[in-house]
Amino acid sequence: MTEASxxxxxxxxxxxxxxxxxxxxxxxxxxxxxxxxxxxDVSRMTFYRNFHTKEDVIFGQFETVYSTFIKRLVIQNRFTFFDVATTFFTIIKENQLMMEAIVQNDLSNFLLNALRGYIKTLVDNEILKTREKSTEMLVAMISGGLTEVIITWTKDGMKQPVDELVIFASKYMHFKTN
Structure with missing residues (x-):
């Protein structure tokens, strides 16, 4: 990167x-x-002021993407399953290169761990409403399924349209759709 950038x-x-x-x-x-x-183009001291490990760098990117997701939901002020899922898959598609790097380096476990925490937060805060009483097992199943969907979608070049993924997720993810 150049100094100006x-x-x-x-x-x-x-x-x-x-x-x-x-x-x-x-x-x-x-x-x-x-x-x-x-x-x-940073010093090691600067790196360690911002992150403890290289794993923290990846989770820092996930946190940035999740923050963008939450900001968009707040701006839209619509929290139906379809709105939340459309926003989520749109942001994942916007970060296709990040996802390709994750998949290429077989780091789906990082994605799974991040999604598990994010989905639990969304369910706990009732942004996403589940059909069943929320449990750790339900959050694990949803985050695992979502991780696999994202990996498969990434490997396929994200050709499937976002709206098709939202319909698919609405059938199988155990969320209330309205």
Missing amino acids: NKKYTTKELIIFGLFEMMMEKPYADITVKEICEQS
Whole structure:
């Protein structure tokens, strides 16, 4: 990245972009913090001020995407299952390169763990309403299924339209649709 383009991004974003750029060229397991720092043009001290591990960088990106998702829901002020699912799948599609890096590096366990926490929060805050009483098992089933749908969709180049995924999810995810 050029110095001029660095001004547009926070240090955290530069580090996240650096790691995800590298993940498209090199296996995640082989990437070191030192290499992330070089790619991002930040010092190791700066890296560690923002993240403890390279895993934290990935979860930092997930948190950014989730934050964008929540902001859009608030702006839309519509919380039906169809609105929430459409917003969710749209944001995932907008982050297709991130998803490709996750899939290419076999990091679906990171995605699963993040989704489990996010779905639990959405259910606990009644943004998503389940047909059954919410339990850890239900959240686990939904997050596992959603992880597999996202991975399959990513591997297929995200060709299936968002509205088709929303209809599919409405049939199988055990959420109330209105």
